Amino acid sequence: MIARDAELEWLNSLLDGVRAGTPATAVVGGEAGIGKSRLMSEFIAGLGPDVRLILGQCVDLGDVAAPYAPVKGALRQLVAQVGAERALEAVGPGRAALIALLPELAASDAVTPGEIVVTPGGAGSGQLHEAxxxxLETLSQDLPIVLVIEDLHWADAATLALLRFLLRSLGSSRLLMLLTYRTDDVTRGHPLRLFLSEAERDRWVERRELERLNETEVRALVGTLIEDEAPSDRVLEAVFRRSDGVPFFVEELVGIDGCRDEGFVPGTLRDLLLARYERLSDEAQELLRLLSTGGVRVPHALLAAVYRRSDEELETAAREAVTYGVLVIDGDDYAFRHALVREAILADLLPGERARFHARYAEAYEAQAAAGGRRLAAEISYHWLGARDPVRAFPATIQAMREARAAVAYATSSQLGERALELWDTVPDAERIAGMTKLELMGRTASQLRHAGEGERSLAMVKLALAECPRTDPQYARLLRDKALYLANVGRGGSIEILEESLAAITDDDSDDLRATVMTGLAGRLMIEARIDEAVEMADAAYELASSLEFDRYASVAMNISAVSRASRGEVERALDDMERARELAHGDGAALLRYWVNASDLRHLVGDFPEAVRLAEEGLARARAQGVERSSGVILASNAVDPLFALGEWERADALIERALALDPPGPVRTYLERAKLWALVWRGDAEHAAALFRQVRPAMAPVMQVEMQTRLAVGRVAVEIALAVGDLSQAWRDGRSVLHETVLPLAGYAEPLLWALARVIAAVRADPARVSEAEAAEILAAEPEVRALIDRLSFWPTHALWRAFVEAEFDPTDAAWRVAAEQARADTAPRFLRPYALLRLGEALLEAGERQAARDALQEAFDGAVEGGVTAIQTRTARVAMQAGLALDGATHRDTEQGATGVAGTDDPADAVAELTARERQVLDLIAEGLSNRQIGERLYISGKTASVHVSAILRKLGASSRTEAVYLARATR
Incomplete structure (x- = not known):
């Protein structure tokens, strides 16, 4: 192997890190023939017995590859190494999902006879990914695992989704993933492009592309391939010129006549690739043409089944192809020495020959499937299509769609559904063969598209189905329901009207189950859009219907929606009781319980019961973990724990939940909730500039969720106002918050009141200094005070109303008496912990204004101590600054508190104490700051993103009370 020492050393260094407990992924790209597989082979050859090696090979099956093909191959090797019993034990709650992926496990001795291991369609993609x-995480604790997946450009969408999940979720594993792909096959629009761009943002992923060899390296490679007399310089120059430095082409050129003279050089690339093939006998060439139709590698048993000659003739032809270096033997498989050779031979097939060979493979796969082999419908469909036989391709495509759905490969299932729809009109009696109508197939395909994250395409498919569906067809109401659901998924309005139309379209002959699901869905949308009275009425009706049908899941969900809606109009005690009734009705149903924990924890947070909100969210998270969906559905519950933790002052614990959940790439709405919480924490912990920069990045992605969810609209609006206030942009603060005054329905009190307080702060700031905004804006803002007062009075039914009303009144009339009332309200257990230091700060300012300096100092001292204890850096900094400007000395405050603030170490002048508070990672970052490295360079050195490095730098500056990177280094060195 020439000129790849650096890459080989890189892979070995990653493996050393994995052995030490740091997971890693190497993505190796390059053009065809550049040496990706050779690099992998060389690395694998050097592995010792202290690691487990598992290999996956992507298969070229055209536009729709078999779902999870490379992952299944690798996991089967892993199961063979550790045994089925150990594998099922290691996967824990994901047992059923793993068996759905590898059905042969159901027949193993590790599965008890009669045990229900797979519920058809019961395992979601989140459960399978988690499994x-x-x-991998569990077994890697025994021995580090090296997972190699080659030719990622042929990977199916399900495999890419699983790999994307693994990249983000295996932070505590000892896993090295090696992924290779061919750069020249990843054209514009190729699904791998998005995967690669996302992977590069993950801190454990490194990507490199192999370069072509230079002339010196080509000469060295030729020297390793020819043992006798070295070729002339003219021949070497010809080899370099024709190969363009691609190692595989060099090997092919040398392999022709031993590179004895320059006259051997083929005129075209096709001639070069076929040079060895064309020297073979007719029988060997025929075998290779047949083999090329089956793929880059074909098992011997399959090749024997499609070969029409005797076993002796097959072996003779295969031996000749191996001898001439066209084929290699890999276990029980015949494989082309390079995919380019296979592609050249495949392109040389005659049309009739190609169709005939495809038909042989299709028949052979059908025989294997009939004999109880593995799921092969995708391969059968592909080959019957290649044989130009749509009638035989159609049932295989339908079966492949079902198999992909059973393996929760939604993207593949939807692609196969679209293929079946294309074939529908060419197949006689398609409805009977498919076992469903065309409309049903369209509906199922749309559903699979939605599950695959293809929101717009799912919506387009269901619209096509509705256009073909007569209004009198029973499917019409169901399709309308699906359209409403898909509209909501892509963040568009209109779901309520469509659900109402769906409900009206359900006839007395239709299923009451359908009616119950539509009514429950409609109640949920009414709740989300804050049409509360209508939501209660519809949810109660849905509950009555579901109860009469003993449809417990929907009875629980309907009761849940009714409870949340009743709480929103002030019936809090009944809502809390009804929420517990919803839990009882769930009877252990995972989906219904998830809805319970999500809404129950949120409701407890909004009424100020923060410890119970955290308990419920963590209880739900524990159940998600037990069900094997901690890394998927569990992130929703993790996000629900964040706000009550902030309210309790447990910033670090909340930060850890946010960072872990964001790293798992949650769906859009959950990401919006987490980003919003992260922004809010940055503001109150004194990093408003960072919050403003981050908000500019994430705001466009938040907009669709805000459009259809009032609670998100209000919560993000509040954060936007507070960010703008913190950076001094009063105009932006007003624009971001004023819409709450113009909602068409009464806004949700638990979210609206904190936003109204933020708006009151804007109005107060403009009253204090009107010149900070334009004259017209000042007039508009100041004129809104009565509207703010009127709206908060309309929300007086909410349990925490007295608290927020006191703060709004104090902003409008900032007397010491008003701020004493606010500070007293903030003593309540239902008040977030950061509010009392803020109220005391404002009380101190009011007392200074009144000339009561000693009372002001007492209030400011209490505010400062409370801010330090509660980690509210923004209040700590502002309090110290107010005291300094007034000439008041606060115990524990330093000059650094007035500039930067110090979380956890405020109140001490000793830099050694501050340095002692740095985490191990922050000390590493500080050492690299001392070397003069930028955030990007720090990230590269520590295998983290530049953004993460920036967060660590900000934390170091805050903890040390330093105003610059240079000062931070100076303070740290002063302690040594």
Whole structure:
């Protein structure tokens, strides 16, 4: 191997890190023939017995590859190494999902006879992803695992989704993933492009592309391939010129006549690739043409089944192809020495020959499937299509769609559904063969598209189905329901009207189950859009219907929606009781319980019961973990724990939940909730500039969720106002918050009151200094005070109303008496902990204004101590600054508090104490700051993103009370 020492050393260094407990992924790209597989082979050859090696090979099956093909191959090797019993034990709650992926496990001795291991369609993609992650994570604790997946450009969408999940979720594993792909096959629009761009943002992922060899390296490679007399300089120059430095082409050129003279050089690339093939006998060439139709590698048993000659003739032809270096033997498989050779031979097939060979493979796969082999419908469909036989391709495509759905490969299932729809009109009696109508197939395909994250395409598919569906067809109401659901998924309005139309379209002959699901869905949308009275009425009706049908899941969900809606109009005690009734009705149903924990924890937070909100969210998270969906559905519950933790002053614990959940790439709404919480924490912990920069990045992605969810609209609006206030942009603060005054329905009190307080702060700031905004804006803002007062009075039914009303009144009339009332209200257990230091700060300012300096100092001292204890850096900094400007000395405050603030170490002048508070990672970052490295360079050195490095730098400056990177280094060195 020439000129790849650096890459080989890189892979070995990653493996050393994995052995030490740091997971890593190497993505190796390059053009065809550049040496990706050779690099992998060389690395694998050097592995010792202290690691487990598992290999996956992507298969070229055209536009729709078999779902999870490379992952299944690798996991089967892993199961063979550790045994089925150990694998099922290691995967824990993901047992059923793993068996759905590898059905042969159901027949193993590790599965008790009669045990229900797979509920058809019961395992979601989140459960399957979680199962694979847990399996790899658990077994990697025994021995580090090296997972190699080659030719990622042929990977199916399900495999890419699983790999994307593994990249983000295996932070505590000892796993090295090696992924290779061919750069020249990843054209514009190729699904791998998005995967690669996302992977590069993950801190454990490194990507490199192999370069072509230079002339010196080509000469060295030729020297390793020819043992006798070295070729002339003219021949070497010809080899370099024709190969363009691609190692595989060099090997092919040398392999022709031993590179004895320059006259051998083929005129075209096709001639070069076929040079060895064309020297073979007719029988060997025929075998290679047949083999090329089956793929880059074909098992011997399959090749024997499609070969029409005797076994002796097959072996003779295969031996000749191996001798001439066209084929290699890999276990029980015949494989082309390079995919480019296979592609050249495949392109040389005659049309009739190609169709005939495809038909042989299709028949052979059908025979294997009939004999109880593995799921092969995708391969059968592909080959019958290649044989130009749509009638035989159609049932295989339908079966492949079902198999992909059973393996929760939604993207593949939807692609196969679209293929079946294309074939529908060419197949006689398609409805009977498919076992469903065309409309049903369209509906199922749309559903699979939605599950695959293809929101717009799912919506387009269901619209096509509705256009073909007569209004009198029973499917019409169901399709309308689906359209409403898909509209909501892509962040568009209109779901309520469509659900109402769906409900009206359900006839007395239709299923009451359908009616119950539509009514429950409609109640949920009414709740989300804050049409509360209508939501209660519809949810109660849905509950009555679901109860009469003993449809417990929907009875629980309907009761849940009714409870949340009743709480929103002030019936809090009944809501809390009804929420517990919803839990009882769930009877252990995972989906219904998830809805319970999500809404129950949120409701407890909004009424100020923060410890119970955290308990419920963590209880739900524990259940998600037990069900094997901690890394997927569990992130929703993790996000629900964040706000009550902030309210309790447990910033670090909340930060850890946010960072872990964001790293798992949650769906859009959950990401919005987490980003919003992260921004809010940055503001109150004194990093408003960072919050403003981050908000500019994430705001466009938040907009669709805000459009359809009032609670998100209000919560993000509040954060936007507070960010603008913190950076001094009063105009932006007003624009971001004023819409709450113009909602068409009464806004949700638990979210609206904190936003109204933020708006009151804007109005107060403009009254104090009107010149900070334009004259017209000042007039508009000051004129809004009565509207703010009127709206908060309309929300007086909410349990925490007295608290927020006191703060709004104090902003409008900032007397010491008003701020004493606010500070007293903030003593309540239902008040977030950061509010009392803020109220005391404002009380101190009011007392200074009144000339009561000693009372002011007492209030400011209490505010400062409370801010330090509660980690509210923004209040700590502002309090110290107010005291300094007034000439008041606060115990524990330093000059650094007035500039930067210090979380956890405020109140001490000793830099050694501050340095002692740095985490191990922050000390590493500080050492690299001392070397003069930028955030990006720090990230590269520590295998983290530049953004993460920036967060660590900000934390170091805050903890040390330093105003610059240079001062931070100076303070740290002063302690040594």
């Amino acid at each position: 694979v992650a847990v399996l």
